[in-house]
Amino acid sequence: MSNKSLTRKQLYDLVWSKPVTHIAKEYGFSDNGIRKICKKYNIPLPKNGYWSKIKFNKKVTKTKLPKQDDNPQITLEKSISVVSGGNHINSQMALRKKELKEIEDLTFTVPDRISKPHKYVTATKEYHKQLKIIRKRGGWSSDVDSSDALNINVSESLVPRALRIFDTLLKVFDKRGYKISSNKKTEVTINGQSYSIRITEKSKRVKREDNRSWDSYVFVPTGRLCLKIDDYSPIKEWADSKTKQLEERVLDILSWLEIRAKKDEEQAIQSALWRKKFEEEREREKQLQALKDNELNRFQQLFDTASRWHKSQYLRNYINEFEKYALDSKTLDSDKQEWVKWAKEKADWYDPFIEKEVDLLKDIDRDTLKPKKRNYW
Structure with a gap:
């Protein structure tokens, strides 16, 4: 359902025609959000048990809409909570994704083949090439210079996929003016906030089939890619699913990072102000x-x-x-x-x-x- 503008009377008729929870789902609100907007505009709501009585054909009382001089237009927008000020993460994500899509020179589609690879993608290809050579000789991964190599830990067959996803993401970061570094760990810095990014492969625990008297397990790669943000607790991740591959989540990843960076920047400013105030108070006490x-x-x-x-x-x-x-x-x-x-x-x-x-x-x-x-x- 697209944006819809209602009068008080129309919203009153709506909330008395079906449960608030049903309306909330249609408009992307929380049911509490609908209640808040009704309270704001002095629109009465059915009391507890009202819809149960309707279901069993029992007698119910409908509260009349109080009269008031003005007749405001109330706009309901799906996925952007007008009532709560649009502070819900899903509302912010929808708005940020919409804004990013409207930027002409941003491409979120991961190509089948990389054209003009990012310098870190080129460095990573060379790293994996040298890694193969060293391992054939019986050497260790530590024997290969990993400078500028992206943080990728997947099966060899999945490396090309991981590189294509990283290449698209890094190019978007560049166009957005964000600082990127990759030395032992891959980091992007947005609004002064740094986040570690890595692509891994999901694994599952499988019981060993042997004659031991105790159960033992091994972790087996599943072929499913997963991108993780390690600096966020709990760790934020996007992974291949039955309906969506990681290649389709570039816009989601960028939107989440930008929203998170803005929030972290605000928190950092508040923390800095608090520390400054604390230090000033401590200095006054010291003096x-x-x-x-x-x-x-x-x-x-x-x-x-x-x-x-x-x-x-x-x-x-x-x-x-x-x-x-x-x-x-x-x-x-x-x-x-x-x-x-x-x-x-x-x-x-x-x-x-x-x-x-x-x-x-x-x-x-x-x-x-x-x-x-x-x-x-």
Whole structure:
């Protein structure tokens, strides 16, 4: 069914003529999408059990269409969900495929023979040629330079098919301006997002027919080609089926990649913005913590200095009392006078306002009264 424009009354008659699930299938909507559009335009829907009652010829009540001044035209488009904003992947795929088909110089048909092969196809042919020679000599695949060879892992008879599919796909990538690389793995970069592409052959597990006491299995190639996007989880793949070969999926592959790249690009931008915001917040917290630490250090220095001053005054009071007592008791001899002089010097050394230099205490920290830490480098 093509695009169809309905009035409120026509859509009302439609949803009361058949179940919403049936209408949804006809127009490429989800049934929830139909319900949303009816809610938007104030169109009542049959209640649960309505169609069951109709089936068994039971009496039902039909809700009247509420009146409203405007009479909007409601457009329904198959495969593009107007209700949900066209965000469903199938809707996006249909739209993107339609847009790509309208580009004149894009060819999605895989030819029976390759004309002017892509450079990576040429490199892959040479790689497989050298691989045959090496294997005949009993060598290993690692003995052959695989630079620029496409990521293909199929039976020898399927290599030409895989190359024709890859050649068509690579040429489409080139025309779309996408970067392609092939060094151990084949990658295409779209909107800054890179995806690994490989063509493999489907295999099936077959039980061995032998006399062992336990079951063992081998994987047997099926001849069915499969293209995989390894960077997507779960792995995205297109394969030969009973009704469609991989050669017919080039447009599907390109459409999916472009849609996925756009989504991944948007997510990458959002992630970058989040990381930037996170780093800025972390830097602010770091700077704030540095200010707090500095403030605490300054206070600790203030407290330590005040404590030293208080202790230096305590020392001076003691020294003065000692000297006064010795004078009063007439016991202030030369030894005590020397001690008083020494003690006052130490009080001046300890006092944060004076900090008199004393040669024997140069290596002593005044705050801790312990040797200063030395740097040996």
